[in-house]
Amino acid sequence: MKWKKSAFGILALGASSALVLAGCSADAGTDSNGDAAAPNEDGYSIAFVQGVAGDEFYITMECGIREAAEAAGATVTVQGPQQFDPTLQRPIVDAVVASQPDALLIAPTDVTAMAGPIQAAADAGIQVVLVDTTLEDPSMAVSQISSDNFGGGEAAFAAIEAANPEGGKVLVVSVNPGISTTDQRAAGFEAAAAENPAFESLGVEYSENNPALAAQIVTAALQANPDIVGIFAANLFAAEGTATGVQQAGRDGEVTIVGFDAGPAQVQQLRDGVVQALVAQEPASIGAQGVAQALAALEGEPTEEIIQTGFTIITADNIDGEGGEAAYRSSC
Structure with missing residues (x-):
């Protein structure tokens, strides 16, 4: 981590590019039959399940996901529970699995309670990327991307x-x-x-x-x-x-x-x-990198197992400069 002094006189992490903390996943780009998935005529389909709907953090992440997906010719659907609650998130994931997208980007609302439904997605041949939050056992995911x-x-x-x-x-x-x-x-x-x-x-x-x-x-x-x-x-x-x-x-x-x-x-x-x-945090970067990892998996290319993004300390001294640029969005 790169630390620097801010004008507020505190230690702060620079808003740096992603730091890869672990190695590659060897078999990330396969479907349930062990073959690399192929896009349909409209490109790959990506489902994003937020931790909670209406949170500007997840809205900003959605913006990063949509921008990266559009550049790659992929389509995106977005859903999220009204509260950060696994009992509300689980039926959303079940419905997503039934719709069979090519990839699922999800912020699990509990480290254990969401393991079953997310495993079901992976078992159905959907490439899973954990964004923001993770699980006690994230082995079904091709990548985990979060802040430090x-x-x-x-x-x-x-x-x-x-x-x-x-x-x-x-x-x-x-x-x-x-x-x-x-x-x-x-x-x-x-x-x-x-x-x-x-x-x-x-x-x-x-x-x-x-x-x-x-x-x-x-x-x-x-x-x-x-x-x-x-x-x-x-x-x-x-x-x-x-x-x-x-x-x-x-x-x-x-x-x-x-x-x-x-x-x-x-x-x-x-x-x-x-x-x-x-x-x-850097939610847009987390989202964009989530798309990149999902697409790599779908193309049968190596993926990064764990990626950490940086963060910026915003104070009254930098809010009209770099601090303001790090603020979240309320819409895309």
Whole structure:
């Protein structure tokens, strides 16, 4: 990883090109009979199943997928559950498998609960690429593409640490346990906090991807621990709710908030001074590389087993420059 100092005075990862962490998958480009798949007259068909519909992170990823697919002459369908919930995502995957696309790009909503339906897709000869989140056993996928989530959590703590050099209590607001990406972000933050004895971590609270619940969690935490100096919100909806909770508690400007993800609402909160830093992923790049890996598999070419993308720390100092360029889109 390449670290650099931002104008905010924190350590940040550069928005670099993808880093390949593992070797190639030897048999990625075959169908259920062991033969390389061939496109139909309209090109390959790619299904993208989001972690949750309406999330600007996944919308931006969709834009990257559509642009890459269009350039390759492939078609794309997009579906996602209304909540980040495997019980809602599973029937969507079952329907996708029944429609028999050539490839499936999916962000699993649980590391174990989604293994069965995704395995069924692979067993049906559909080339599977895991984007953003992953599974405990991802062996059925031809590639896994995600951000360096552990490093992102470390960088989030570095931002809080720089803003509060005397230390204090810190809190993580995440989504649900069992989600690979947010679990890694929280782990990175907690590991970094443990290295500085001036800080005391209050642990991880889960907001179920609900901004209103995140706001309630934060308001209650600030009442019980008025000496909290920093809160790390591990995804877009947690960040939105955390900022609201701090405002409701009347603690604007007193608590350093670092949010993971950079949707329009989070960017506005940064501009308003409610949030002090955002950790922006590269969802469009994840999507485009997902298409590239799926097409390689369909053509019988080698694929990269694991790919990590970088992220950008957005602050008030760079929001009108490179930071703003890393912000997410609400439509393609």
